[in-house]
Amino acid sequence: MCPMRLRYELDFWRIPMGRMASCCAMDENNNNHGRHDREHGFIESDYPPSSFERVKYGQFRLKAWSFLENPRSSSGAKIFSIVSALFVLLSLSGLILSSMPELQDDKGEPLQWLIYTEIVCMVWFTGEYIARFAVNPDKWKFTKSPLNIIDLCTILPFLIEEFLPMKWMKEFRGAMLVIRVMRLARVARIFKLARYSTGLRAFGETMRKSAAELSMLGMFLVTGIMLFSTAIYFFERDEPNSKFYSIPASCWWCVITMTTVGYGDLVPVTTGGKVVAAVASVCGIIVLAFPISMIIDKFAESTGEIR
Known part of the structure; x- marks a missing residue:
């Protein structure tokens, strides 16, 4: 149900908002959040007719x-x-x-x-x-x-x-x-x-609203990259013609592995390196899946606001 229509119904029957249970009460900050999103996000601001009355022509x-x-x-x-x-x-x-x-x-x-x-x-x-x-x-x-x-x-x-x-x-x-x-x-x-495009605007607004979740995702990825790239470097560096000649080079491999891309340009050959690679790929899947549901909820919310 539209919150504004519910408010109109309550006003018509003279039922104060304070009489509603806390689980059913509308968040008074919703309107403020929506107005902030329109002013600072990808949702275009609604200029009321009164704002044009104060300007020339x-x-x-x-x-x-x-x-x-x-x-x-x-x-x-x-x-x-x-x-x-x-x-x-x-x-x-x-x-x-x-x-x-x-x-x-x-x-x-x-x-x-x-x-x-x-x-x-x-x-x-x-x-x-x-x-x-x-x-x-x-x-x-x-x-x-x-x-x-x-x-x-x-x-x-x-x-x-x-x-x-x-x-x-x-x-x-x-x-x-x-x-x-x-x-x-x-x-x-x-x-x-x-x-x-409503979809593109909703996507941009979702990215803005999901800054906290994306920051958390980035922090987890950076932590995992530093951990696994260092581990595989020490396992693989002594192998003949090893491409894991430095930790920065290993970081590139770790990024590709944790994001499940897997170019195949760097491949571990030692048993310890293969174990690190397996753990890194599984951890990458888990970390990337963490914020998905929250981002989807914000996308649905942004789409509803734009429409």
């Missing part, structure tokens, strides 16, 4: 904000969200195709039509971001929203590469590293799909 900005952010507000808003999602997919397709040698010139640069496609997509993303920023009543809340940070990370690399001359950038020390990082940041545009 409030009515127009309220309608524009609903058009840009709520596909259910009108048929035009739904079409706009579909077009925006198509631009994201087009941009990702162009990024993938531009890495193919068949679609590159002699200098290793993408063909002209791919460059023009990139420019058109970036112009759309930039205009969309500026429009959202312009009509938003709370600029600071807008700026620190995770989805809007992703949008900005998508746009900035393109603008920097377009408006800063490459010769000027190469004069700086480590400029090529900066260029590689900017090109890598283009991959962030895939997260723009979260704006149009």
